[in-house]
Amino acid sequence: MVSLEAKSTYLAPLLESPMPQFFVGILYEQSDLLPPKLQMADSNSLACNMLHFVRCAEEAQCRELYQQLQERKPNKESEWIYNDYLVFSLVCAVKRFALPSTWVRQLLTLRISQDEEKQRLNVTLGNILAGNLNSREDYHQVSLVYQMLTGEQVPDEIRLNKMFKFLWRRPFPFFTSPFLNLISLKALELAFNSKGLLNPEQFFATEHFTGRFLRRTQRLAAFVVTVPVVALVLVLAVATVCYPDNGWVKLGLALTSAFGVDVIGSFSGLRDKLQTPVTTAIRRAFGYSPPPANPPLYT
CATH class of the missing domain: 1.25.40 (Serine Threonine Protein Phosphatase 5, Tetratricopeptide repeat)
Structure with a gap:
């Protein structure tokens, strides 16, 4: 047509x-x-x-x-x-x-x-x-x-x-x-x-790019958060075994517990809590401004 x-x-x-x-x-x-x-x-x-x-x-x-x-x-x-x-x-x-x-x-x-x-x-x-x-x-x-x-x-x-x-x-x-x-x-x-x-086809291409951009920044945030959290958990796990009575080690365990992390069992709680703000920060760094959840119609 x-x-x-x-x-x-x-x-x-x-x-x-x-x-x-x-x-x-x-x-x-x-x-x-x-x-x-x-x-x-x-x-x-x-x-x-x-x-x-x-x-x-x-x-x-x-x-x-x-x-x-x-x-x-x-x-x-x-x-x-x-x-x-x-x-x-x-x-x-x-x-x-x-x-x-x-x-x-x-x-x-x-x-x-x-x-x-x-x-x-x-x-x-x-x-x-x-x-x-x-x-x-x-x-x-x-x-x-x-x-x-x-x-x-x-x-x-x-x-x-x-x-x-x-x-x-x-x-x-x-x-x-x-x-x-x-x-x-x-x-x-x-x-x-x-x-x-832009012509309409360029608009649609931009819309596709926006979707890809959001997905990729989310994956980047997951990577950025996971690496230091894994390192933190490993350090605390080793320190717990080697220096169980050390005050700094006990403080570290208390702080991670406050984030909902079981150092011995998993690190997903802390990772999940950090991923959303890190994703938002990365998108803002690239100049992305999300639309409001309920945008007004016409004002």
């Missing part, structure tokens, strides 16, 4: 069904992409066709399909309203072709969820409908990709920077939602292109 899809191992797990594959084709402007046959009972079919109408600026067909959908009277148990691809495509269609938005707003109010990702996605889609693309509560990558698909306006530089920093610090997959992951990968590419930074 596109080079990013062909070369990146990140996209592969997300493309196990036709809907994500078609969505990637839309995002990366696949030239020969055609939607599946329209089936009103299939929410993925509706999403694909709606996205195709938005991409190709086919207003008349989009308006006709939207009018048919407006006749539906969904409730909180209607499964199709939880299809993120479909609701996103409806929001894009409403904004691009100035369609009535009341019905889509009602869908968003019905999409009740305890999941924070889904809650924030709903807030983001609602803000897009309202024309507010820079809200603090948004997933800005969603509004950024919306802007790309509809050609609405140039992205806000401040929000672009915050989105970039937020995603850069998170491990992949960024979210549990495949939809948000695909959106985020495209948003990163747009940020790269906008700022003249």
Whole structure:
């Protein structure tokens, strides 16, 4: 399809069904992409066709399909309203072709969820409908990709920077939602292109390097800690046998016992206690700054 899809191992797990594959084709402007046959009972079919109408600026067909959908009277148990691809495509269609938005707003109010990702996605889609693309509560990558698909306006530089920093610090997959992951990968590419930074494949190479770096510094710390601990244990063991009544020997035994080490039996307690701070020190020495455990979304 596109080079990013062909070369990146990140996209592969997300493309196990036709809907994500078609969505990637839309995002990366696949030239020969055609939607599946329209089936009103299939929410993925509706999403694909709606996205195709938005991409190709086919207003008349989009308006006709939207009018048919407006006749539906969904409730909180209607499964199709939880299809993120479909609701996103409806929001894009409403904004691009100035369609009535009341019905889509009602869908968003019905999409009740305890999941924070889904809650924030709903807030983001609602803000897009309202024309507010820079809200603090948004997933800005969603509004950024919306802007790309509809050609609405140039992205806000401040929000672009915050989105970039937020995603850069998170491990992949960024979210549990495949939809948000695909959106985020495209948003990163747009940020790269906008700022003249690394291309996406270089980004993924950097991500692989980060993983290798963390593993190697952990092994280095284990080596650095093990050698002196083994030497300490051997020295104390020999001293205990040769000088059992020596005050310094007794002090050494007391200190190692305080670390949870049985000099005669093992040294794993002291080694394990030292490995974490030594690993942290080595990484800091090389300039690595770990991301926060629970990074804020957008502030």
